[in-house]
Amino acid sequence: MPAIALTVNGTPHGIDIDGRALLVDVLREGLGLTGTHVGCDTSQCGACTVHLDGRAVKACTVLAVQADGHEVLTIEGIGTAGALHPMQVAFREHHGLQCGFCTPGMIMAGLDIARRNGPSVGPEVVREELEGNLCRCTGYHNIVNAIMAGAQAMGGMQIVGGAPDADAPTVSAA
Amino acid sequence: MFPFDYHRPDSLDAARVLVAAGDDIKFLAGGQTLIPTLKQRLAAPGGLVDLAGIASLRGIAVGPGSVTIGAMTPHADVAEHAGLRAVLPALAGLAGLIGDPAVRNRGTLGGSLANNDPTADYPAACLAFDAVILTSGREIPAGLFFLGLFETALEPDEAIVAVRFPIPRRAAYEKFPNPASRYAMAGVMVAETADGVRVAVTGAGQSGVFRWEEAETALEAGFIVSALDGLQLPAEDMIADIHGSGAYRARLAWVMARRAVARLA
């Protein structure tokens, strides 16, 4: 059993894993971080989206050994029940979820959209970039509104930590 | 998934030694094709040699006359690179049409070419721009690299290191994505190069990417949309599946070619 070093939500972990384990399984079963969901297990739905070294990835399509020595951010790492992240607040305000199954992946994808496109990202870009995240409930309309509002509320801040992100674009690409 | 050994060497030489050590050892790049294949047990390599630890395989160099992109450069980096967007926007734009953002954050140029999926996007750019595939042992012109469905000129222990794309005078890529998978139902790169017009079609052909020479000749005679009037790809050579017939794909490729020319003319 290989041992890997993973920093998850800022906390370093040393974990013994099966060499074949997927990142999503190590997060859910190894570390008990069950906020990251598995919808399809075939790289289509995006329910398993987490950030690896700051970029959105499908954790069902990353081997845990590939993440050895790297940093992972999951839905548990962005806010707490008492202090939600601005993107989470936006999903609540805009009714961006119904059953909630896709929501952790939608929020992590939304944060990646905000990181790359800045606070005034428009609806066309958000719709285009949600290509890899499926929702069986909402019809997407409110998710798109939530991501735009969340990006606006973040105002170019870093995803976690709050300080302004020096690399954040300030003008929308749309 | 069947069990495998995992290695992440930090040099190309070490990677080649590891891969040559057995006949069932494969390179791993972004894993966006290989990991799903392993999960379905369609492949059962004894070992994986992850190329992600080799820093020199990643990056984009914009030089006079050509652009060189490292094999491990993810699609997202190609799509977002300001220097590339300035000199060869058709290539950056093509990368931005691959899959979705999470796939683009992991999937790589080298992985896409080595896989040679008949519906992948990059092969069209390689053929249209007359790119050169730089491997661990040699330089392979794109025209000799793609050998049919999922087949390339690569030896089993040969790694793609980088791809050199000569910069065409102008080029445009038009893609009709499969609405579910985002792979191309038909994708056409039209390029005007120093050696003439080149038209490469992906997504449609039964043996993968190909050059549409009839369209090239027609466009050399006059670079206008109507030059393509009356041209028709042979339906029997096109992919026919649940997503569309051969005749549908032939027509789609023609429409994509017209749109690409319209963007340039």
Ligand SMILES: Cc1cc2nc3c(=O)[nH]c(=O)nc-3n(C[C@H](O)[C@H](O)[C@H](O)COP(=O)(O)OP(=O)(O)OC[C@H]3O[C@@H](n4cnc5c(N)ncnc54)[C@H](O)[C@@H]3O)c2cc1C
């Ligand atoms: C949901 C989804 C949608 C997608 N949509 C598209 C699309 O629209 N268009 C498109 O073109 N592609 C699409 N893809 C495929 C994607 O672009 C893959 O990233 C790509 O085909 C493979 O690249 P990779 O880096 O992930 O390679 P891997 O999966 O790691 O490897 C693929 C193969 O190439 C070999 N290999 C990898 N790197 C090298 C190298 N440097 N030298 C030699 N051999 C190597 C491996 O051994 C393996 O056989 C999609 C994938 C997914 C999951």
Ligand code: FES
């Ligand atoms: S569970 Fe990973 S993409 Fe659906």
Ligand code: FES
């Ligand atoms: S809210 Fe139910 S799947 Fe999206």
